[in-house]
Amino acid sequence: MAQPKAxxxxxxxxxxxxxxxxxxxxxxLANEKLGFDISEEFNESLKGVSRTESLDRILAHGNVTLxxxxxxxxxxxxxxxxxxxxxxxxPDDILPGINAFLEKTRLAGIKIGLGSVSKNAKPILERIGIxxxxxxxxxxxxxxxxxxxxxxxxxxxxxxxxxxxECVVFEDAVAGIEAxxxxxxxxxxxxxxxxxxxxxxxxxxxxxMTIEDLRKALHF
Numbered sequence: 001m002a003q004p005k006a007x008x009x010x011x012x013x014x015x016x017x018x019x020x021x022x023x024x025x026x027x028x029l030a031n032e033k034l035g036f037d038i039s040e041e042f043n044e045s046l047k048g049v050s051r052t053e054s055l056d057r058i059l060a061h062g063n064v065t066l067x068x069x070x071x072x073x074x075x076x077x078x079x080x081x082x083x084x085x086x087x088x089x090x091p092d093d094i095l096p097g098i099n100a101f102l103e104k105t106r107l108a109g110i111k112i113g114l115g116s117v118s119k120n121a122k123p124i125l126e127r128i129g130i131x132x133x134x135x136x137x138x139x140x141x142x143x144x145x146x147x148x149x150x151x152x153x154x155x156x157x158x159x160x161x162x163x164x165x166e167c168v169v170f171e172d173a174v175a176g177i178e179a180x181x182x183x184x185x186x187x188x189x190x191x192x193x194x195x196x197x198x199x200x201x202x203x204x205x206x207x208x209m210t211i212e213d214l215r216k217a218l219h220f
């Protein structure tokens with residue numbers, strides 16, 4: 001088995017918790033423009049899913065049919081509201097243990113990449129002050145297929161000069177874990193074991209995690 005050469009991190013729910021911002025923006029859209037409500041439980045099904053696919057799921061949930069032009073208008077509006085929310089982010093929004101783990105990863109000589117469907121990934125990383133920590137950033141502006149398609153992680157591996165079996169994916173969403181597995185990579189779920197059942201390892205967070213412990217857990 002190859003040694004890990006690259007770590008690929010999802011953004012939302014792994015590095016920062018922007019899921020609540022997405023929920024606030026989608027819920028406002030449903031309330032103000034579509035005439036129904038969406039629950040936090042339903043919002044779980046939108047994690048790791050592209051903006052277009054998320055809107056389609058919300059419309060289906062409310063049994064609403066719209067034209068492509070109307071959908072485009074609503075998707076843009078939702079993003080505008082979301083950007084307003086994330087523009088207030090700062091380094092305090094980084095999840096526990098992330099800064100220390102990125103530093104350990106760097107010291108171990110492992111490349112660091114971002115694999116996110118978000119088109120706002122770079123502005124968020126700039127806001128929280130860790131953009132320079134990443135050797136490659138693959139986001140929604142560079143891919144044509146959202147997760148669970150493996151494109152985002154395969155492109156990340158390519159940019160980092162690593163083969164899939166040398167990469168580890170860190171994800172909080174079922175769709176992201178599936179994307180990592182389909183890419184042929186080891187997967188670390190951040191969250192609940194009963195939800196991220198397909199991940200090779202599931203952790204509550206990366207607080208106090210060492211590279212050596214992770215290697216052992218993944219059988220590298």
